[in-house]
Amino acid sequence: MGKWGIEGWEWRFIWRRDLFEWEKELIQVLLQELSLIQMNKDAKDRWVWLQEPHGCYTVRSAYGTQLSRRETADGQFYKAIWSSPVPSKVAGLAWKVALQRLPTIDNLAKRGVTVNLNGQGSCAFCRRHDEDNSHVIFTCSFSYGIWMACYNWLKVQTALPMDCITHFEHHGMWGVGGNRKTKWRVI
Ligand SMILES: [Zn+2]
Structure with missing residues (x-):
């Protein structure tokens, strides 16, 4: 993980496999953030939960943190979607997916529209x-195959989040630099 050198603590990470270029960029970001932390040679390592002044973890505190992070993330998502360089109809589709307003069979049923399925599943793809x-967007074998084909093409290995906003954040994470970030936002 690291050792004390002449100029202080030096991080040394050992990875089980060669890293992709986008992962190397993330390491640089991590190292930049770590460089802001003052390491103390004489202090003993211990776990500290930063969300509480006493440093102890509580479920209540973790829930509150997640909730506020979620609200911020949602706001940023809607802002990012509408400022994305994609055609407006694509931004509109992403917006509908995030709000669960696609005219899917379950949404149509809620509005009293019935569809005769002849005993089959209602998904039009599978x-x-x-x-x-x-x-329809994430877990259907048809949609999942398209996502995986895109990731294979981009040489990215990942699990697919089921939630639209988490999915979008996932892509934002890969694009650290300006132009690259724009490309990932399009995907
Ligand atoms: Zn399906």
Whole structure:
């Protein structure tokens, strides 16, 4: 992980595999953030929960932190979607997905529109599962195959988040630099 050198603590990470270029960029960001921390040679290592003044973890505190982070992330998502360099109809689709307002079968049923499925699943792609927002965009075998084909093409290994906003944040994380960030926002 690291050792004390002449100029202080030096981080030395050992990875189980060669890193992708985008991961190397993340390491640089991590090292920049770590450089702001003053290491103390004489202090003993201990866990500290920074969200509480006493430093002790509580579920209540973790829940509050997640909640406020979620609200901020949601606001940033809607702002980012509408300032993204994609055609407005694509931004509109992403916006509808995030708000779960696609005219999926489950949403149509809520509005009293019934569809005769002849005993099959309501998903128009696979006909095996019921069609809802998350299924049609993320978990359907058809949609999942498209996402994975994109990631393979981009040489990225990842798990697919089921939630639209988390999914979007996931892509933002890969694009650290300006132009690259723009490209990931488009995807
Ligand atoms: Zn399906």
